[in-house]
Amino acid sequence: MTSNEIARREEDSWVEILGPVGDLSTKIARTEFVPRGIQGNVAAVAAAILTGREMGLGPMTSLRGIHIVEGRPSLTAEMLAARILAAGHRIEWKESNDDRATVRVERADGLSEAEVTWTMKDATRAGLAGKKVWQQYGRRMLQHRALTEAASMACPDVSLGLDVETVAEDGRPASSTTVTVHRIDPTPEPASGPPEPVEDHPEPVVIEAEVIAEPPPPPGVTKPQMRKIGALIGEVEKISGEKLDRDQRRNLIANMAGVDPGALESANNLTEQQASTAIDALTQLVSDALAADEPAPAVRHSIEEHP
Secondary structure, eight states, X not given: OOHHHHHHHHHTTHHHHHHHHHHHHHHHTTSTTSOGGGXXXXXXXXXXXXXXXXXXXXXXXXXXXXXXXXXXXXXXXXXXXXXXXXXXXXXXXXXXSSSEEEEEEEOTXXXXXXXXXXXXXXXXHTTOTTSHHHHHSHHHHHHHHHHHHHHHHHOTTTTTTOEEEOBOTTSSBSOOEEEEEEEOOSSOOOXXXXXXXXXXXXXOOOEEEEEEEOOOOOOBOOHHHHHHHHHHHHHHHHHHTOOOOHHHXXXXXXXXXXSOGGGOSOGGGOBHHHHHHHHHHHHHHHHHHHHSSSHHHHHHHHHHTOO
């Protein structure tokens, strides 16, 4: 085999693993380890794994860090930060609050560096500040924008041309990690005068990384819970002899779950715990109504108490 053939074989090595990647994608495509946007899509899962492989990432790390946003593969902001640090580059947060974020990214080889500030005024000019996620998580979104821009200027080789995802599928910030890095320069400028004696055990280079993670959102209502809630609402309607409209159903479910009806768009927005509370309360409502001398007025009264 010639050297050119060996080079082509190494370059095209993805062909040899395409079958195993396809098998793996088929097995895991419908699991919760796959982002919701591509769950069940075997080809998309395989594409994410292969894309990550070209960046030196394992299959599951690829699925956590590479998502499809508006039809384009994108790195999460957390993955971008991790790759910057893994490449030996430096991230230093100069400022971060609800109004502005300033970050400095410096390459390990010293070839380039960038310091970028993103403010809420910038977000307003870009038409972003009015979005719900910016109103709820402004500080985090400013961090994402600043880091993404600085990284694209100082070390574009880290993202390899991929976009950086700033909003996850559930509308929350795609990353919940703030990385603060302090590094002692291992190659300081030479000092004037006689050299100081070298210690037998010199102090090592110190890199401290502080990761502050926000708690993950609570699990959402499950499909079995939704079916149970639907069945119980059907029982309520049957006992009362009235068909509840959409607002009546939503308000009743919200009050049974102990949440503000005005803040609940539909039962699909309940958490798993809220849905469990609603099921218990609806079950008790139906049971009490059936035990009453006049079930229909009893259940109607409960509905009217929760307009």
